[in-house]
Amino acid sequence: MFGWTGRTVIVDLGNNAITESRTKRKDAEKFIGGRGMGCTLMDRMAETEVGPFSPDNPIIFSTGPLTGTSAPLSGHFSICTRSPITRTIFDSNSGGSFGAEMKFAGIDSLVITGKSETPVYLHIEDEEIELLPADHLWGKNTTEITGLLESRGKVACIGKAGEKMIPMASMVNDRIYPGGRGGHGAVMGSKNLKAVVVKGSNVPEIADIDAFDKAVERANRLLVANPPASKGLASYGTPVFVNLLSYMGILPADNFRKKEFAGAQKISGEFIRENYEIHKTPCDACPIGCKRTFNDGTPVPDYDAVWTFGPNIGNDDLRTIIELNSICLEYGLDPVSCGASIAAYMELNSFTAADLDLKGLLREIGEGKSELSVGSYSYLCSKGAKDISMSVMGLEISGYDPREMAGMALAYATSNRGGCHLNAFMVAPEIMGKPMLLKRQGLDGKAALVQYFQNLSAVIDSLVICPFTAFAMGEVELAALLSAATGVDRSAEELLCAGERIYNLERVFNRRPGIPINNDTLPDRFFGKDGIDKEMFERALSEYHHFRGWNENGVPTRKKLGELSIAGETGT
Structure with missing residues (x-):
């Protein structure tokens, strides 16, 4: 196989067993890799009644057919779990x-299941795979763990928050890259798995090198010709969104009670660049380099962290934002969910940022010593005030106000993973005008476009490449890269069909008995006089379900599943 390594590794922590199987070509071609491969493996392995912290809940690390190649923005991987x-x-x-x-170690997917009796970490070096004791690592945070293990390879690990199974716990790889807004770090902690360390020496094989080089050259030209990527993100990193959204009047503040924030300039990407010496720390194969560190190695917060610890809690002190972001990376915590939980706590109790020891509170969350450690939705449900949680399916909404971005509103509501803006990156067309500029406030025509961007995002996450790809490239360029890399000719239409297949399989998984149903809606705060017209939204949602080929409850029909060749699944 070209593009894919053909190797899937399965680790059963409960039995201390490591087995390998061949990646099925049919699966690779239908689900691409990354997110798609994780989705189909989860569908086969995770029983309906299995809870997130059950030993039988797998956590799956997957690469894509472009991973490890020279394709721009391809230095990513996917993690999938319940x-x-x-x-x-x-x-x-x-x-x-x-x-x-x-x-480079020759792995398409790494499936980890079971629970170890004692703390362990997994070490992979090409064909050699072993489980090693991690008692000496338990109780330590991510920077220290990485320092102890990185001589053996690249490190993905959890901090104390993951050990304590804090639902907001993420894992951190390569020191400064958080992964897993959905509590992936907590799932690792529930398995007593402290880290995965990997080192490889293989070079991915390309089917048609000449065609691939041409596709890579075209992709790079498109990135250079794209101002949001080559000028905005390359110059200022993701905090470039702060001033842009503020200028457009759509920077949400104070737990989405406001649509503007007076102190935006003081925490913007432009301010950071003008007042600090910073260094790019790009992902593998990334010509943009939106990730940065300060001179002392402290990470520059991404937009999500700047927003959630800035406008979202009414704070314009950049130094505090930097420190709070660093605490999240240390403990292995998702910044968005943490900041949103603090914002909801502040609203419930009429606090301001000045009333709180924010750093102390965040450390308590990471230690599992705060009632906020469960996340905003569970915390507020316990207080009889769940309407204050700005979340979808329990996952807190990111810093893009859906009241001023109608496509984003519909995307949040119909997302398969809750309030995540990356399930359909509508920022590209509604803010950046890429690949086309859409009227932000209107819902007309958005149902079909949201479906398109959700399918495209599923493709991007399955290849696995950076979500910012959507600024410059579409299915045509991605199909050219994939076809040349794998030797399997894929048209743009076939690639989008694969994205649709993945999205539908996720939806089927999520609508099984025993899983709370997402009603495809948003918190009430976003509707009404100063927000979204509820009747127009409901019409757009109905139209969206129609475009999807789903029934009125948002469930894929048998006919749709048949069209997508999702064998063995049931619709209504």
Whole structure:
């Protein structure tokens, strides 16, 4: 096989057993890799009644057919599991160089199940795979863990938050790259798995080198010609969104009670660049380099962290934001969910940022000593105030206000992983005008476009490449890269069909008995006089279900599943 290594590794922590199987060509061609491969493996392995912290809940690391190649933005990998926050299937796309190292080690997918009796870490070096004791690592946070293990390879690990199975716990790879908004770190902690360390020496094989080089050259030209990527992100990193969204009047603040924030300039990407010396720390094969560190190695917060610890809690002190972001990376915590939980706590109790020891509170969350450790939705349900949680399916919404981005509103509501903006990156067409500029506030025509971007995002996450790809490339360019890499000719239409297949299989998984049903809606705060017209939204949602080929409850029909060749699944 070209593009794919043909190797799937299965680790049963409960039995201390490591087995290998061939990656099925049919699966690779139908589900591509990454998110798609994780989805189909989860569908086969995770029983309906299995909870997120059950030993039988797998956590799956997957590469894609472009991982480890020279294709731009291809240095990512996917992690998939059943989320302790949403209880649904939940994938996460993480950057750095860990994914490329997995591919160099010859792995398409790494499936980890079971629970070890004692703390362990997994070490992979090409064909050699072993489980090693991690008692000496338990109780330590991610920077220390990485320092102790990185001489053996690239490291993905959890901090104390994962050990304590905090639902907001993520894993951190390559020191500064968080992965797993859905509680992937908590699932690792429930298995007593502290880290995965991987080192490889193989070079991925390309089917048609000449065609691949041409496709790579074209992709790079498109990135250079794309100002949001080559000018905005390359110059200022993701905090470039702060001033842009503020200028457009759509920077949400104070737990989405406001649509503007007076202190935006003081925490913007432009301010950071003008006042600090920073260094690019790009993912593997990335010509943009939106990830940065300060001189002392401290990570520059991404937009998500700047927003959630800035406007979302009414804070314009950049130094505090930097420190809170660093605490999240240390403990292995998702910044968005943490900041949203603090914002909801502040609203419930009428606190301001000045009233709180924010760093102390965040450390308590990471230690499992705060009632906020369960996340905003569970916390507020316990207080009889769940309407204050700005979440979908229990996952807190990111910092893009759906009241001013109608496509984003519909995308949040119909997302398979809750309030995540990356399930359909509508920021590209509604804010950046890529590949076309859409009227932000209107819902007309958005049902079909949201479906398209959800399918495209599923493709991007399955290849596995950076979500910012959507700024410059579409299915035509991606199909050319995939076809040349694998030797399997794929048209743009076939590639989008694969994305649709993945999205539908996730939806079927999420609508099984025993899993809370997402009603495809948003918190009430976003509807009404100063927000979204509820009747127009319901009409657009009905239209969306129609475009999807789903019934009125948002469930894929047998006919649709048949069209997508999803064998053995049941619709209504």
